[in-house]
Amino acid sequence: MKVLVRKGDTLWYYSNLFTIPLNLILDSNSTIKPTELEISQEIKIPGFQVTPYQLKRGDTLWKLATERNLPVDALLLLNSKINPNQLPIGETIFLPKRVSSPVVVGKKAYTFDVLLKDINDLKKIYPFINIRTIGKSVLGKPLQEIKVGKGNKKVHINASFHANEWITTAILMKILNSYLLSLTNSVSIKGLSTMPLYQQTELSIVPMVNPDGVNLVLKGPPAETRDLVMSLNGDHTDFTGWKANIRGVDLNNQYPANWQIEKERKEAQAPAPRDYPGDAPLTEPEAIAMAELANERRFDRLIALHTQGEEFYWGYERLEPPESQDLAAEFTKLSGYKAVQYIDSHAGYKDWFIQEFRKPGFTIELGKGINPLPLSQSDILYDKLVGIFLASLYM
Incomplete structure (x- = not known):
């Protein structure tokens, strides 16, 4: 989430306002001198996203802030042009939303x-x-x-x-x-x-x-190397047994730590779906x-x-x-x-x-x-x- 600096704002104030450790805010804005903030300067606040919200009858900034366990000024920081005492029904404002659940979904084909x-x-x-x-x-x-x-x-x-x-x-x-x-x-x-x-x-x-x-295993051969990988795979379209890189070299047999021993004893002596050390x-x-x-x-x-x-x-x-x-x-x-x-x-x-x-x-x-x-x-x-x-x- 990004906010614009107002007169008197400090990174320490933002840390307290959003309950985010100061060192994370500092590291998120590493090119900025914290003692020399300028009005309207853009600051990144980690751990938050901005969501649009359409005002409804009965809404107040205090009510919206309380529902999100945030100070009212956190909302004012994102909506500097609104009058907090006159919130027009139907107008869209922006609300800070703390991210409290993962965005990475590990249970799927991870291409x-x-x-x-x-x-x-x-x-x-x-x-x-x-x-x-x-x-x-x-x-x-x-x-x-x-x-x-x-x-x-x-x-x-x-x-x-x-x-x-x-x-x-x-x-x-x-x-x-x-x-x-x-x-x-x-x-x-x-x-x-x-x-x-x-x-x-x-x-x-x-x-x-x-x-x-990885993409070969999950998505099949790309056009530019289809002939090569199909040949190395015995013309089979199932690549679930493939360990190597796209050229048929096992990347975890590529390092100069007694490489020659592995080279001599590996069954694969040419590019293959697995075990060829190059x-x-x-x-x-x-x-x-x-x-x-x-x-x-x-x-x-x-x-x-x-x-x-x-x-x-x-x-x-x-x-x-x-x-x-x-x-x-x-x-x-x-x-x-x-x-x-x-x-x-x-x-x-x-x-x-x-x-x-x-x-x-x-x-x-x-x-x-x-x-x-x-x-x-x-x-x-x-x-x-x-x-x-x-x-x-x-x-």
Whole structure:
């Protein structure tokens, strides 16, 4: 929601008027000097939307404000030209509406277009989040990073490295929405106050690493690559088994962490729906973008979301730091997922991150069943993951 500054207004006053933490208002208006507000200057108020309202007989600003648990001046701020003592029946005014329910609907086919809409909707309601494009997919889709908070601790979470594991994006976006709601409404998640997490942690989320692949699984082949993907898929029109990017390269086998071992032992020795690690490490634009992101930001910990197994992997070649074990124990306690230190696997994003930075890295395998996991598991997956999400921020 946007308001125009009046004489005497301050950001602190807006914080009290709308019961929104001042730091969220400051972060939503980071280019503005709070001590130098100008009359008619536009200010973003997070956690609110503006709704039109047609005046009815008997309406007063006091009555309308009371019904919305807001001071009358909150209405006057949005309707500076009206006379509060003479409200014409039938005239349209604008009312501030606190957002208290999610905008992300996780229980649906979560295509790239759905993701972009949800990101845009969240940005409008929560302008203190930052969105940037870190790279592009093979077909030119922007790989979006969402940043929340400005703390010294840097935590990164990603989803949908694998195309038919797209439900991880839906669950992660739902958790992000819960986090943003808790910040603007000053409510806890699982009994934990989230404002301290916001203040101490910079959260980075790349919710869909493989947008071309996700769309292929959910929508079928795009015209520009139809012949290629149909050929790689044995001319079958069912792409539910597809894990790779649109060129048939498994993005989570693309990293220079004993890549050659994976290359030699993989059954797929050419582009395929799954398991082909490419002709060399970091050949694919999606994998390159994720490596550049980690090199640029130097995260303190990393979580990669996948599906199958209700377990997670937290070590690599004995290069993980001691704090990884403490985090793993907490993740197990909160989710019930089995903690596995080592598996016979290489070239993954988590593997490379641990090798390169000697920081805690985790591959979380959500749920059990057949990929893509059914949407009927969404609530269970959310409940299991939200504890891990919170622990990754506060520990």
